[in-house]
Amino acid sequence: TEACLKAIDGAGPLNAFVHHTPEIATEQARAADARVKAGDAPALCGIPLGIKDLFCTKGVPSQAASRILQGFRPEYESTVTSQLFDAGAVMLGKLNMDEFAMGSSNETSTYGDVVNPWRAGNDETKLTPGGSSGGSAAAVAADLCLGATGTDTGGSIRQPAAFTGITGIKPTYGRCSRWGIVAFASSLDQAGPMAKDVRDAAILLQAMCGHDPKDSTSADLPVPDFESMLTGDIKGKVIGIPREYRMDGMPDEIEALWSEGRKMLQDAGAELRDISLPHTKYALPAYYVIAPAEASSNLARYDGVRYGHRATLSQGDGITEMYEKTRAEGFGDEVKRRVMIGTYVLSAGFYDAYYNRARKVRTLIKRDFETVFAEGIDAILTPATPSSAFALGQEQADPVQMYLNDVFTVTVNLAGLPGIAVPAGLDRKGLPLGLQLIGRPWEEGDLLNTAYALE
Ligand code: GLN
Numbered sequence: 001t002e003a004c005l006k007a008i009d010g011a012g013p014l015n016a017f018v019h020h021t022p023e024i025a026t027e028q029a030r031a032a033d034a035r036v037k038a039g040d041a042p043a044l045c046g047i048p049l050g051i052k053d054l055f056c057t058k059g060v061p062s063q064a065a066s067r068i069l070q071g072f073r074p075e076y077e078s079t080v081t082s083q084l085f086d087a088g089a090v091m092l093g094k095l096n097m098d099e100f101a102m103g104s105s106n107e108t109s110t111y112g113d114v115v116n117p118w119r120a121g122n123d124e125t126k127l128t129p130g131g132s133s134g135g136s137a138a139a140v141a142a143d144l145c146l147g148a149t150g151t152d153t154g155g156s157i158r159q160p161a162a163f164t165g166i167t168g169i170k171p172t173y174g175r176c177s178r179w180g181i182v183a184f185a186s187s188l189d190q191a192g193p194m195a196k197d198v199r200d201a202a203i204l205l206q207a208m209c210g211h212d213p214k215d216s217t218s219a220d221l222p223v224p225d226f227e228s229m230l231t232g233d234i235k236g237k238v239i240g241i242p243r244e245y246r247m248d249g250m251p252d253e254i255e256a257l258w259s260e261g262r263k264m265l266q267d268a269g270a271e272l273r274d275i276s277l278p279h280t281k282y283a284l285p286a287y288y289v290i291a292p293a294e295a296s297s298n299l300a301r302y303d304g305v306r307y308g309h310r311a312t313l314s315q316g317d318g319i320t321e322m323y324e325k326t327r328a329e330g331f332g333d334e335v336k337r338r339v340m341i342g343t344y345v346l347s348a349g350f351y352d353a354y355y356n357r358a359r360k361v362r363t364l365i366k367r368d369f370e371t372v373f374a375e376g377i378d379a380i381l382t383p384a385t386p387s388s389a390f391a392l393g394q395e396q397a398d399p400v401q402m403y404l405n406d407v408f409t410v411t412v413n414l415a416g417l418p419g420i421a422v423p424a425g426l427d428r429k430g431l432p433l434g435l436q437l438i439g440r441p442w443e444e445g446d447l448l449n450t451a452y453a454l455e
Helices: 003-009 022-037 079-086 134-141 158-164 197-209 252-267 280-301 318-328 333-346 353-375 399-406 412-415 444-454
Strands: 018-019 049-050 089-095 147-152 168-169 190-195 236-243 271-275 377-381 418-428 434-438
Touching: 003 022, 003 089, 003 318, 022 089, 049 134, 079 147, 079 197, 089 134, 134 147, 134 158, 134 190, 147 158, 147 168, 147 197, 158 168, 158 418, 158 434, 168 197, 168 444, 190 197, 197 418, 197 444, 252 271, 252 377, 252 412, 252 418, 252 434, 252 444, 271 399, 280 333, 280 353, 280 399, 280 412, 280 444, 353 412, 353 434, 412 434, 418 444, 434 444
Parallel strands: 049 089, 049 147, 236 271, 236 377
Antiparallel strands: 018 089, 147 190, 168 190, 168 418, 377 434, 418 434
């Protein structure tokens, strides 16, 4: 813990941590020492972690990287973080992210950009760590903490993991409680760990999962011992290679990486099978209807009355002006864009044309996966991202270009499946690239083990 706190102090320019909690960390680390001495050390005893700012942490600023939550200190602890602390983990502080987890580059944060600790050779251009869990990814990659929490609505654990050369898993929807995590798109949001390798991810996920009566979508299922499932034995497993993920204009390096991954799995005894997920091409548009729709309704609660920021009002302003001014000042451009898109697609005249249609597409995407799993596919291998980390500022001006980053990850959220990104090599510029494995629902253990074979 001391070493991490020191490293964080020296890593200001990365802008990964937005709130430091050294007092809490020291207290938790002392308690961990005492538990070790008493011979009662739980799995994460004394392990220093960073916590994404989307998680409510009791008495500690929790702003979802938004100005509208300025000054908000929750009265409660999220289920996931409280489970981590029960397992002995230590909180070093809160991690930067895209505002309300909306973004793929960590550039929408009210705290400013996070800088990827990686550089392309001698080129000093600052790169994005990806988003929205950009602070989590940069902090783990730069050794500021041993692991971090992330959340993934459309790729926000897996894409930043791939951009920074670390491992991140989004479990099956319902595996981790969403209670106490600031809601973005409730039917897609899931928490998960971001870690240095598959084993660490398995240990962290173990502590984060489990049924929680406070989240009605949390699954009441036993949580297997994920770490003990890491045998590296994947003989006889059938890995699907979906042809729709071979996109036009995909860089040959990504194609080469994917083929390398196929070979590694085959060498480890898995059987490869070409599969088709025919509705893949509709996933991105469906996601960018459904996620904003849910966001627009979730974000209605930020009204200047209940949480954080309230605009200074003028003489004669009524409650409408308070809402308008507070929301105009409190939300950044990307959040406003999502609220507008979401409100539009949910409005009476357009509901059927956009929102309902997107929901139907979502069902078809889910069925694509169900069909291949029913045909005996155990896991699906794809690239994690269509490129390596890009320069900060490069894609900010064009939201659609930014959304295209999520092309390989959003299907997994729409179908509620577990997905993991593992580092799989470097590109020509010397930047990390990741591969994604998609698993059957509730089979995170098997998925982690397949990912382990790729390490
Ligand atoms: N980049 C996607 C978005 O902006 C995903 C974000 C996420 O998973 N939280 O919506």
